[in-house]
Amino acid sequence: MTDNRPAAADGASAPQGPPAPDNDSCTGGAGGNPKPAEGRHPTTHPHPITGLDARLVVDRAAFHLDITLTAAPGDVLALLGPNGAGKTTALRALAGLTPLTDGHLNLDGASLDRTPPESRPVGVVFQDYLLFPHLTALDNVAFGPRCQGVSKSEAREQAGAWLDRMGLAAHAGAKPRRLSGGQAQRVALARALATHPRLLLLDEPLAALDARTRLEVRGQLRRHLAEFEAVAVLVTHDPLDAMVLADRLVVIEHGRVVQEGTPADIARHPRTDYIAQLVGLNLYRGRAERHTVRLDAGPEITTTEDLSGPVFVAFPPSAVTLFRDRPTGASARNLWRCEVAGLETHGDQIRADLDGELSLAADVTTVAAAELELHPGAAVWATVKAMQTHAYPA
């Protein structure tokens, strides 16, 4: 999320930007609302269900978002997608910061369509924390409960308990500038959770952290999300964050849901090139007849699955074996003549992008790359065992 966002981490009292309050009384004019606002009690839905039930339709100039999201309490959904797919727009629509052109947004059976953002039972955690700089960690966290009408002493007590849960008791009196990125992110999470949201929104919550802190905070966030009893929706570019933190992934491309499922299911059965690249698989569409799939891209692939009709076939780059010369004795199955289009280091492997009869990625060791004298333009033979391919209905 890069534009027009509110400045606080607690969507229940999401101010629209600095200035932050002068104190923690929630009356400092930063958009906080000390008393329950009109509309805080949403209208009852005729068919109450718990959790999230939303169809978000948003028109923004040339961009059209139309996605359906459903989640039960306790679910963590990750919205994953390339730049410009509409993830942030979806999150802003859930927070009430971007109006719906059409559709609906129900939470625990109540419609939020007409509920203003500051009155929604929604907590938001942004990637750059957006804590009030001149309030202590404790007062930042106490701000949300204060805005919900909780007394100052009670709000501070609750805030102290949240900081304790986050392992931050020792930092309760610190101002945000004295906190590390990981600590600030945990304060932001405590601040959102302290309002007891029924929907927790996390916008790239780990993106601003360095790699080491990210690893640590990812683990902590996973534990806190596991304990969170309402719906959490996370926006991320990072497949690892999505896989580790979410129960279910919703992949968005061009404003539409292109695939949704558990991380394991999506990793195993990608249905678009974007997802296949994300999970590091070669992916093709084709038409199966028993164990042979005629790929739309040209050649045939032999698979172990016995299918008929439109299918996807996937295999990992590590399953590809390369030869400089046509391997003698090898059957013609799953053997393609290719040319190296590009090479890049990928962990401790070299990834070769190949063009030719079939475009594919192959991972080889550095030693093998040297022996094969791989270089852009080099001719190679690529082969994959049927056992290492995976076909599934399209």
Ligand SMILES: Nc1ncnc2c1ncn2[C@@H]1O[C@H](COP(=O)(O)OP(=O)(O)OP(=O)(O)O)[C@@H](O)[C@H]1O
């Ligand atoms: N204020 C705006 N007015 C008009 N169009 C906008 C506005 N903000 C975003 N868009 C467009 O809406 C589309 C979706 O943007 P959005 O930020 O939701 O995508 P995203 O998936 O979050 O991308 P990123 O990962 O880059 O943050 C883009 O085509 C973008 O250009």
